[in-house]
Amino acid sequence: MQEIQTKAASTKQNTELLDRLRKIRKRLYRERELWFINSFALAWVIIFAYVPMYGIIYSFFDYFPGKKLSESEFVGLKYYIEFFTLPDAWLIIRNTLVISGLGLTIGFVSPILLALFINEIKSFKFKRLIQTISYLPHFVSWIVVASIIFTMLGSEGIVNDVLMKAGLINQPLSILGEGKYFWGLLTTSNIWKGVGWASIIYLAAIAGIDQELYQAGAVDGLGRFGMAWHITLPGIRPTVILLFILGIGSLLNAGFEQQLLLGTPMTREYHEVIDTYVYRYGIQLGRYSFATAVGFMSAIIGLALVLITNKLSKKLTDYSII
Amino acid sequence: MKKYLIIILALVMLLGMIGCNNNSDETVKEEESTVTEDADNGQSLQVNEYGWEVPEKPLKITFYAGYDDQAEVDKIAEPMAKFYKEKFNVEIEKIVYSIDMNEKLNLMLASGDYPEVITNMDDEMAEKFIRQGKAIDLTSLIEEYAPNIKEKLGKYMNLLKADDGKIYKLPRGWGENPNVAGWDFGVRYDWWKEIGSPAYKTPEEYYQVVKQIMDKHPTNANGEKVYALSDNSQGAALYGAMLSAYGFKNGYKVDESAEQFTHWMNTPEGYDIAKYINRFYREGMLDPDFLSNKFEDWQAKVMNERIVGNIGTWWHLWVAGQEAWSQQEQEKYNIEKRYMNATVKAPNVENATDVASDFLGNYRVIITDKAKDPESIMKWFNWELSGIGTMITGYGQPDPNNVWDIKDGKWMFNDSALDYAKKNENYHAVKEKFGAQSFWMVAPAGWFKDEHLDTRVTRVSVYDMWPVTSDGKFLDEGVNMSWANVEGKSWDSTLYRVTFKADDPITNINQTIKDSLLSEWAKMITSKSEAELEENFNNSRDKLNKLGLHDLEEFYAASYKANVEKLNQ
Numbered sequence: 001m002q003e004i005q006t007k008a009a010s011t012k013q014n015t016e017l018l019d020r021l022r023k024i025r026k027r028l029y030r031e032r033e034l035w036f037i038n039s040f041a042l043a044w045v046i047i048f049a050y051v052p053m054y055g056i057i058y059s060f061f062d063y064f065p066g067k068k069l070s071e072s073e074f075v076g077l078k079y080y081i082e083f084f085t086l087p088d089a090w091l092i093i094r095n096t097l098v099i100s101g102l103g104l105t106i107g108f109v110s111p112i113l114l115a116l117f118i119n120e121i122k123s124f125k126f127k128r129l130i131q132t133i134s135y136l137p138h139f140v141s142w143i144v145v146a147s148i149i150f151t152m153l154g155s156e157g158i159v160n161d162v163l164m165k166a167g168l169i170n171q172p173l174s175i176l177g178e179g180k181y182f183w184g185l186l187t188t189s190n191i192w193k194g195v196g197w198a199s200i201i202y203l204a205a206i207a208g209i210d211q212e213l214y215q216a217g218a219v220d221g222l223g224r225f226g227m228a229w230h231i232t233l234p235g236i237r238p239t240v241i242l243l244f245i246l247g248i249g250s251l252l253n254a255g256f257e258q259q260l261l262l263g264t265p266m267t268r269e270y271h272e273v274i275d276t277y278v279y280r281y282g283i284q285l286g287r288y289s290f291a292t293a294v295g296f297m298s299a300i301i302g303l304a305l306v307l308i309t310n311k312l313s314k315k316l317t318d319y320s321i322i
Numbered sequence: 323m324k325k326y327l328i329i330i331l332a333l334v335m336l337l338g339m340i341g342c343n344n345n346s347d348e349t350v351k352e353e354e355s356t357v358t359e360d361a362d363n364g365q366s367l368q369v370n371e372y373g374w375e376v377p378e379k380p381l382k383i384t385f386y387a388g389y390d391d392q393a394e395v396d397k398i399a400e401p402m403a404k405f406y407k408e409k410f411n412v413e414i415e416k417i418v419y420s421i422d423m424n425e426k427l428n429l430m431l432a433s434g435d436y437p438e439v440i441t442n443m444d445d446e447m448a449e450k451f452i453r454q455g456k457a458i459d460l461t462s463l464i465e466e467y468a469p470n471i472k473e474k475l476g477k478y479m480n481l482l483k484a485d486d487g488k489i490y491k492l493p494r495g496w497g498e499n500p501n502v503a504g505w506d507f508g509v510r511y512d513w514w515k516e517i518g519s520p521a522y523k524t525p526e527e528y529y530q531v532v533k534q535i536m537d538k539h540p541t542n543a544n545g546e547k548v549y550a551l552s553d554n555s556q557g558a559a560l561y562g563a564m565l566s567a568y569g570f571k572n573g574y575k576v577d578e579s580a581e582q583f584t585h586w587m588n589t590p591e592g593y594d595i596a597k598y599i600n601r602f603y604r605e606g607m608l609d610p611d612f613l614s615n616k617f618e619d620w621q622a623k624v625m626n627e628r629i630v631g632n633i634g635t636w637w638h639l640w641v642a643g644q645e646a647w648s649q650q651e652q653e654k655y656n657i658e659k660r661y662m663n664a665t666v667k668a669p670n671v672e673n674a675t676d677v678a679s680d681f682l683g684n685y686r687v688i689i690t691d692k693a694k695d696p697e698s699i700m701k702w703f704n705w706e707l708s709g710i711g712t713m714i715t716g717y718g719q720p721d722p723n724n725v726w727d728i729k730d731g732k733w734m735f736n737d738s739a740l741d742y743a744k745k746n747e748n749y750h751a752v753k754e755k756f757g758a759q760s761f762w763m764v765a766p767a768g769w770f771k772d773e774h775l776d777t778r779v780t781r782v783s784v785y786d787m788w789p790v791t792s793d794g795k796f797l798d799e800g801v802n803m804s805w806a807n808v809e810g811k812s813w814d815s816t817l818y819r820v821t822f823k824a825d826d827p828i829t830n831i832n833q834t835i836k837d838s839l840l841s842e843w844a845k846m847i848t849s850k851s852e853a854e855l856e857e858n859f860n861n862s863r864d865k866l867n868k869l870g871l872h873d874l875e876e877f878y879a880a881s882y883k884a885n886v887e888k889l890n891q
Contacts, residue, residue: 064450065431065454154614174610265844269841285829286431
């Protein structure tokens, strides 16, 4: 009797499974065009984002280029611990968090404000002009940007010249040579370079807001500021939250080129971040295990931050990306 | 009809004569070649007029030479490749990548995708390949096929030996170069003459000279401020040159008898050096942008006559100063508008160490385990190290249109090669027209002597092509003017070379100290007062010692000891 019952349960399970598979097959067939279109993107993600992940294993071995992994000694978390025992570890982490933090606050708000500003411009031609001008810096390489900054902010640059002529300072400021200016300098240049480009997505979101809401707002007596505050900003809130959550994931990626190009020995205590350290002490010295360990650790922390922020956002605003 | 027949006959005879002439030319050249027997397979091999045993089958070598643009390199190498193919039956493929060489070599090691020969690599990278078993043992190959290598590297061969006593790497661009200035205390020559050419031999005298000139030239013709000193090395050259005035060797105070190395930050002289440079800073004599100048920014200041002197490396001033002015001003250029260099020595210091000569140089070449015919590659290395091989490698094929040619067995330079004004033009022309230096794998860069050399020059460097006279003077008034006050007593730095291995924790310590030292040095020399300087210096010294400076001192001492033992094996 028990045997019969087991058989019956097993047959039921098999039937359910077959049913599910049939449904999947049907769905795949129905959505075949969509899957075909997406297959290229999926293949790209699998090949370039997931397959290389096997490399993470190197971070647990004492691997050096040229040595086989099988011949390398398993060292567990040695390189993960090594990073935190570095003499400059906390300085590097501090710089990374501060630079990213400034980017996530001031740098994050700037394109939203620019998008709101552009949206308020009535003249179509002037709007296009402002947009084009604001996008241009995005296409300028960091090498060129660094050279512009050096020319402008050097002891004989235009900034010092203006300040001296205005009588605000007696001697030129060493803006590039003093660490205390570095974070501000980097945040400003990041904003200058990226604000226009980053505002595109917000402009697109603003364009999607129902125009009737503005008409209703006008009837209710809202001014331009009121409309921006009560209609535009809430209208783009999902986009803002989405980008903020994704931005949180890059908290430990504070940039790389900017620091290498704008940093000087005097600013090292302010410009050295995880990425520059890994490049110089990992990649350039051929210490791939160490570089992989730090890179993986950053990715894990980034993922954790994204998940936490996502959960918080869901709880507080009812918006989330997952 | 008879007339036509006569014309045809005359033409046939004429063409025949031309043909005979061509053949006779070839016969002459063929006569210069000899025939030898290959001991290995009994085949007859022809030795060409350049002393190379031409193989029956083409010898193919692929080598990686570092950072460059492949298309550009291929274009430049074309004439040399053609010459080697036609006259030597050798086909060389040169590989370059436009990414940092060390990064590429690490990737090559990791992927196992590297060529037969790698040259121009630093010692650390060569060691990495050796430790992973990717570089082949050259010991027996040298013994059998490379008498030139044995003869020319002499006792220094021992220093190339690995712990197992075998040789896996050879130097590239090696040799003695004792007459060239090294670290530099430079001054604008014409301005120095204006103030009566006061001799300066100590740091204090140098300070007084540049100060005097700065007072006389507070601004340039455009009204821009003139500075005594500037820099483009983030401040590193300033202490590098100063340490040479205090007789330090590679940054260390060395007690050879006690085999003790003390880093300059742990010496009283270190503080004196910081104090000396800080004085320039506090008195407004140092360009405020000295820590952030790139070479181009600094060159612009030098060319615009805003820099009086230089504490750093001589060639920076050479390139940015006299060489740039002479090209810019052409015929109007006044030879005295230049920088001169002098050996500066601190009081009570026995010898300055401004001119160092590392016989083995900075670069290495290895034959990898991918080599299909390592014996033939070694034969080629041996030929490259022959006198004629080195000349051809460095200057390109001998030719009436090149700067050198072979006449009656002598390697004669044309007049333009001896004219300094045409140095730059020739330097580029031999590369562009003849592909010179394209396939340089193992040849020396230091002074090169040979009995076949033009008697007007006793020695040349095929690297920078500056011929000298028989008494060792440069064949250029300007060079002699610039270097008249360089004592030129070089010290042999070969034994002081230190190799940092990738898997050794000291490598990380060294890099950390190098980086920290740069920022600490910047902090020290930009101190606002002497008291602040003292505090900064002491803090920096403690910080560096905590980072492992004493370990580094011990490592340097141990490396030196090991080198001495190796050399005397």
